[in-house]
Amino acid sequence: MREAKKITRIMSGTDAVAEAVKLLDIDVIAGYPIRPYTVVQNAVANHIANGELDADFFWADCEHSQFEICKHAALTGARVFTGSSGVGWAQGFEPIVIIPTLRLPMVLMLGNRAFDDPGTFGVEWNDAFTSRDLGYLMCWPESPQEAFDFTIMAYKISENKEVYLPSIVNIEGGVLTHVARPVEVPSKDEILEYVPPLELAFRMHPDKPMTYGAQVDSEGLMVLCEMRRQAAEAMENAKKFTEEAHKEFYQKWGRQEDPYFEDYYAGDAEVVLFTMGTMGWGIRPVVRELRKEGKKVGYIRLKRFRPFPDEELKEKLAKYKTVGICDREVSLGAPKGGGVIFQEVRSSLYDAPSRPLLVNFYAGLGGREVDPPAAKEMYETLLKIAKTGKVEEPVRWIGLRR
């Protein structure tokens, strides 16, 4: 680990993302206001106005245009940044589905927000999960520091020629977007040494006219299937390069050693809660409290959702008696009526030699806070199940008024 001059500043998650893209020297950003994405575009606009960043800011007429502008800018080889939230993400969905197929190494910030109607500003993960199968690399930072780190790494991994798939940095709306903590900020030189300027292998240039995203429908039966396979290979590569990016990041700055998980009292635990994002804020104090009472509880946080750390997860969770999985979105009509993370974990564990009992908690829906009492309720349920060995209700709603 190299000793670098550390500058610590107080930032919210969105400020941290804006600071990261400033230091990454992005060329183009497009904006259309929707909270909580608005905060980040305003922050980047400030950087440009203050002369700290030389980038083109496009004020789009809607999210669809916003993503189109950035998609086309990215085709010219520009390093771009944009993003949205909830229904704004839905409005921009047509270009959003195309970006991975075009193999553009773009980085998008998704300020997670529940879909309207009914109008709500609270966080849910469903906006992100609309895009889970499209070929995006997805991470869920927990703190402003991690939002900063993951944004830097997102460019590093996506811009690798063997990957060339876009990334979504999920910043939970109303939680991480609006809460400030200290962030260690390396110098621009250090960042650009870690993520060198982008040299897109197939950039658009007037000297060499190319057709991008040509209609392959007619040939589709002959080519599209092969293109999908190529993208699948890129996703396999992404896993390898994610691990490498973390290794290099850790060597440089001494953070983010483990690319996939963060353990909290999980080593000798019997029951663990497993989730992503900021839910651990309310869970950690409860873990400490229960540990004082001698109860072997732990907490594991998943940092990256795509590519999914399948084998690693299997190895990690197999040893526990009971695992509770928190989902911050509902997946209506899914097996057991459980959420997306629940389905993914169950599927991962299918061929594990031994499997823990699994319970799904719908927690924090619509931005409802997962506070210590809610976390306590979940741990008590898990401990009871570990004792009886029976899961009577596989899916439970936490924080629901009854």
Next chain:
Amino acid sequence: MAVVEVNFRGVAQTKVASNIVNMVYQANVEAGRTGMTFLRWNDSPQRVGIPTKIYVVTGESLEGIEGTSIYEPETKNVSVALDDTMLFGMEAGGNLGIESLADGIKEKGLLVIVTEHDEETIKKYLPEAENRYEYVLVRGKAPFAGLWRPLESSEMTHIKVLGAIARYYPEVFTYEEAKAVIPQESMEAFEDGYKNSIHGEMTETGIAREKPKWPSWKELPKYANVIPAVEISGKNPHYSKGTTKTDIPVINKEKCTKCALCWIICPEGCLVRTPDGYYDVEKKYCSGCGMCESICPPKAIKMINLIDYKEEKLEGGQR
């Protein structure tokens, strides 16, 4: 097993073509056999004027085709063309290049052509195939009874085609078998096709067209969705639209005032300015839409049927 292929133009003839294959199928079912029909979806049957195909396979069993949704027969017994301008080939959406109506036709197979032109003219344009085949000319206009017009407005061409098949290729269905499914009011057209179609033989043979080979996912360029484009103001040879047209504009330079409206309106950009200020048509890229004809103020542009054009029957137009 007998394979009948109907070549038609998207949207405008989809209904007529489907009706032909459905009735062939129906007659075979009534006669105690079985079958299946396949619309070649990979072409663009849902796009106006683009040539495409629909197949019907009939026989004693479905062996060999059961479980198939994309059917591309190696050989065919009967090929029907609902429009004689498809004799110049058909470039469907499938990037299979320009296909010939007689590709894969069996020895002594039958090519049925709906045409108003005389036999001597059509014979000049009959495509060469690997095998010798017979042809039948069904007398009538190309039936354009598609999405918005009832089938009857096609002057019962579809029924005439069935009559011609029953007479000259009874392996598909016999006269009696066909009669069982022809509605009473259509019998006149059926008899007309049966009796009055012109029959002959094409004896010159050519070589089989090579089918394109496609690369594996590892052979494909790494970012496969990026392909070389044409230069600015150039034209893409892969999208020539050459076989989409039935008619082509002919410009009478004596009437032309050089107003350039045709040049402006042409959606394909296929009108080319000549050094003396007139306009020529780059035929390969013309889709035959006729917008130049409709906008021309002095009526110097006239759309002419492709075969008439080749025969130089220009009806007042001038090349």
